[in-house]
Amino acid sequence: MNQQQLTSVLAEFAHTLVTDYPVHAILEHLVQRVPEVLPVTGAGVVLAEGATLQFAAASDDALLRVEGLQRRCGEGPGLDAYRTGRPVLVPDLAADDRFARFAAAATAAGFAAVVSFPMRWQGEQIGALDLYGDAPLELGGAEFGAAQVLADVAAAYVVNARTHERISASAAEHEHRSLHDPLTGLANRALLLDRLDRALLLAERSATAAGVLFVDLDGFKAVNDVHGHHVGDLLLVAVADRLRELLRPGDTLARLGGDEFVVVCEGLSGADEMAGVARRVATAFERPFRVEGRAVEVGASIGVAVAGADERSPEDLLREADRAMYVAKRNPSLVPGRAAAALAAGHHRTSLESELAAAVADGALRVVYQPVVDLATGRWAGAEALVRWQQRRGGAVAAAEVVAAAERAGLIVPMGAWVLARACADVRSVAGLPGAPRGVAVNVSPTQLSHPAFPELVEDVLRRTGTPPGDLCLEIGTPWSGAAPSRAAARAAQRLREAGVHIAVDGFADRHRAFGAGRDVDVDVVKIPRTFVRDLGCEPVGEAVVASILHQGRRIDARVVAEGVETAEQLERLHALGCREAQGYLLGRPRALSQLRTALAAGSG
Numbered sequence: 361m362n363q364q365q366l367t368s369v370l371a372e373f374a375h376t377l378v379t380d381y382p383v384h385a386i387l388e389h390l391v392q393r394v395p396e397v398l399p400v401t402g403a404g405v406v407l408a409e410g411a412t413l414q415f416a417a418a419s420d421d422a423l424l425r426v427e428g429l430q431r432r433c434g435e436g437p438g439l440d441a442y443r444t445g446r447p448v449l450v451p452d453l454a455a456d457d458r459f460a461r462f463a464a465a466a467t468a469a470g471f472a473a474v475v476s477f478p479m480r481w482q483g484e485q486i487g488a489l490d491l492y493g494d495a496p497l498e499l500g501g502a503e504f505g506a507a508q509v510l511a512d513v514a515a516a517y518v519v520n521a522r523t524h525e526r527i528s529a530s531a532a533e534h535e536h537r538s539l540h541d542p543l544t545g546l547a548n549r550a551l552l553l554d555r556l557d558r559a560l561l562l563a564e565r566s567a568t569a570a571g572v573l574f575v576d577l578d579g580f581k582a583v584n585d586v587h588g589h590h591v592g593d594l595l596l597v598a599v600a601d602r603l604r605e606l607l608r609p610g611d612t613l614a615r616l617g618g619d620e621f622v623v624v625c626e627g628l629s630g631a632d633e634m635a636g637v638a639r640r641v642a643t644a645f646e647r648p649f650r651v652e653g654r655a656v657e658v659g660a661s662i663g664v665a666v667a668g669a670d671e672r673s674p675e676d677l678l679r680e681a682d683r684a685m686y687v688a689k690r691n692p693s694l695v696p697g698r699a700a701a702a703l704a705a706g707h708h709r710t711s712l713e714s715e716l717a718a719a720v721a722d723g724a725l726r727v728v729y730q731p732v733v734d735l736a737t738g739r740w741a742g743a744e745a746l747v748r749w750q751q752r753r754g755g756a757v758a759a760a761e762v763v764a765a766a767e768r769a770g771l772i773v774p775m776g777a778w779v780l781a782r783a784c785a786d787v788r789s790v791a792g793l794p795g796a797p798r799g800v801a802v803n804v805s806p807t808q809l810s811h812p813a814f815p816e817l818v819e820d821v822l823r824r825t826g827t828p829p830g831d832l833c834l835e836i837g838t839p840w841s842g843a844a845p846s847r848a849a850a851r852a853a854q855r856l857r858e859a860g861v862h863i864a865v866d867g868f869a870d871r872h873r874a875f876g877a878g879r880d881v882d883v884d885v886v887k888i889p890r891t892f893v894r895d896l897g898c899e900p901v902g903e904a905v906v907a908s909i910l911h912q913g914r915r916i917d918a919r920v921v922a923e924g925v926e927t928a929e930q931l932e933r934l935h936a937l938g939c940r941e942a943q944g945y946l947l948g949r950p951r952a953l954s955q956l957r958t959a960l961a962a963g964s965g
Contacts, residue, residue: 383407383521387417390489390514395419398503400491401471405479406430406438407487407518413442416487422469423492429465436462437476438488445485447508448476452496466492473497477508479515486515541615543593544600552614552622556674559626563668568627571634571666573641574681575603577619578659587656595656598649606640622678631666638664661685673764715751716765720775725749725762727782729956731797731948732921732941735934741941742833743797745783746950747775767807776808777817784825784832786953793960799831801864801885809836809849815856822861829860833885836865853881864921886913888939890924896933907937 387405394403402419404427413431418424430436436459437448450456451473453463466474473493478485489511491497499507539551547555559570577599584592596619603613603621612624623641628634642662648655663685665677719725725747732742749757757765766772780802787800808814822829836853857863864885888909895902906922913920922934925944934942951959 382525383518384417386517386521387514390510391417391419391423394489394491394507394510398491398507399493399499400475400497401494402492404438404490404492405487405514406442406490407479408442408485413439413487422471426466426469426471426492427490429462433459433461433465435459437474438490441476441478441488442485445478445480447478447504450474451498470494475499475507477511479511479518481512481515481519486518489514541617544597544615546600546621547612547614549614549616552612552616552624553674553678555612555614555626556624556677559624560667560674560677562626563628566627569630569634569666569668570677571623571625571628571631571637571664572677572681573623573625573634573638574663574665574678574685575621575623575641576661576685577621578661580619580658583656583658587651587654591651591654591656594651595649595658598651598656599644599658602644602649603641606644607637611637622681628666634664634666638662673761675761716749716762716775717771719749720766720771720778723778725775725778726952727779727786728950728952729783729786729797729800730943730950732801732943733947735931735940735942739795740797742799742801743787743956744801744835744943745779745786745803747779748950763805767805772805772807773811773814776804777821780804780818781821781825784821784827786956787831788825788827789953790957790960793957795960799833799862801833801835803835806836806849809852812848815852815859818856818861819859829856830862833862833864835885835887836863850881857882857884883916883918885919885921888920888922890944893922893924893930893934893944894926897927897929903933903937906934906939910938 391403391405395401402423404418404423405416406413406427407416408414415424415427415431418427427438430438437450440458441448450459450463453467453472453474456463471492472495475491475497477489477491479487479489489507491499491507539548540546541548556570556572562568563570580592580595583595596615599621600613600615603623607613607623608625610626614622614624616622623637625634625637642660645658645660648657650656663681663683665680665684667677726749727745728748729743729745731740732744733739734741747759747762749762751757763772766775783800783802787797790796804814811817818832818834821827822832834853834856836849853863862884863881864887865883866887866889886909888906892902892905892909896906897903910920919941920939922939922942923944925931925934925942925946927946930944931942931946
């Protein structure tokens with residue numbers, strides 16, 4: 361084996377160390393490559409699984425059977441290499457009496473020699489790499505050393521991959537817990553709104569309807585008072601199980617907390633079909649529930665709201681169903697739900713979008729800036745630009761609702777362009793003040809990124825405001841917060857990054873997760889979502905996820921910024937985990953440009 365061949369194989373391993381390939385896939389690749397670069401017939405790998413050694417990979421079917429013999433016979437060179445941590449050489453199986461049963465079986469399978477190398481990691485053995493020959497085998501010094509290097513590098517990969525799998529499993533568990541009610545296992549409010557948003561998009565695209573059914577139990581407090589909260593909890597589980605049986609496969613059943621349940625239906629033909637769902641749910645409460653051997657009776661008040669193509673706010677539709685439920689609770693003789701409730705939501709939405717269009721045209725929106733703080737110095741490392749809108753009569757509108765209304769009204773591109781230009785100009789205007797932020801981050805949606813003129817728009821803003829490309833960071837929506845960007849969006853992001861603009865994503869520092877398979881976009885900044893920061897100090901899984909994001913950020917040489925820091929304990933844990941930058945109300949609330957300028961001039965930015 362020459363040095364170039366070894367370097368090639370090691371380079372392949374170095375690549376796999378930063379991928380998500382499963383253990384078995386890379387080991388299969390290893391055992392296929394070894395016979396190409398060493399004078400052996402085949403290779404196999406056995407790994408420690410708890411207290412036992414298990415077959416993991418083999419270069420061909422014959423070796424697959426022979427590798428399994430070591431475990432069945434309880435002897436073999438691979439077992440010895442694993443137990444002792446030293447290579448075991450059997451250059452001629454026919455002349456060696458250390459592993460009689462194994463040698464007989466291996467010889468019968470056509471093999472004449474085997475050399476086993478321990479797979480070592482930080483002083484421990486995690487398995488063995490077995491090299492087989494169909495003739496007596498003698499490895500030269502360079503070949504012997506190369507084989508041990510391959511075994512040790514493979515061990516490092518296995519440990520890395522297993523750690524990644526554990527972290528991924530923890531993250532998946534955390535995500536499941538963050539989206540499901542712990543008592544019933546049903547969707548919680550966050551997942552419910554996501555499913556309702558999907559149902560409304562389907563209604564818009566397919567000329568169907570989406571419906572929400574809001575269920576509030578009647579007499580539940582009496583059950584808790586008479587039978588105790590334990591029975592009350594079991595009753596909620598029984599209600600959830602019964603409702604599941606009545607719904608269509610595509611429907612979503614959620615528990616919002618207490619004794620409130622919600623059903624989301626998509627692809628409806630209209631209000632009549634949703635009324636049929638309401639009738640089926642009502643029948644669920646016509647017979648008692650069995651809880652710990654006793655019959656427990658409970659009723660329900662049900663409200664319904666239905667939306668067509670012109671109804672696209674999940675929060676509004678849920679609110680209308682809730683109101684209809686209270687109408688039903690006050691008037692038990694009414695059929696659950698009323699068309700007037702859904703119609704009112706439609707009028708509200710049309711008004712909101714019309715006012716937003718006027719606000720964009722009149723320049724009535726404003727931008728505020730939240731500090732991104734260098735945790736080592738306490739100074740501004742940057743700022744995030746946030747859009748704010750104060751309606752003339754309706755008061756402040758939540759940022760998420762502003763963006764959603766802009767998307768619906770087709771205003772997101774011009775509104776986003778205005779925010780981008782305002783943010784760049786504002787931050788440039790304070791650049792000469794001591795402690796001024798080094799740059800500004802602006803949120804952009806997949807819709808903006810997918811616009812064919814978006815890269816030219818950004819480049820024009822940078823030229824007009826005199827902003828260096830490296831002072832602008834575009835924070836791009838990811839699967840943590842919505843649908844993955846399109847291929848056009850990914851191409852635009854990569855083009856802007858190549859021009860010097862920084863790219864930020866939420867969640868794991870994995871460009872494939874951020875933009876979708878086959879949409880490679882290098883990222884400069886990874887944001888730790890407030891969902892995970894919130895759990896620091898109270899949820900071990902949350903801490904593991906934050907640590908994983910920090911690790912993966914370092915792996916791709918990206919800055920990592922924690923969002924939503926609100927308590928001293930969260931800040932302390934981020935310090936301990938090695939996070940260098942963060943933002944949140946504890947570190948600084950969003951402030952207008954005038955407030956930012958005053959703070960910087962006073963030396964308190």
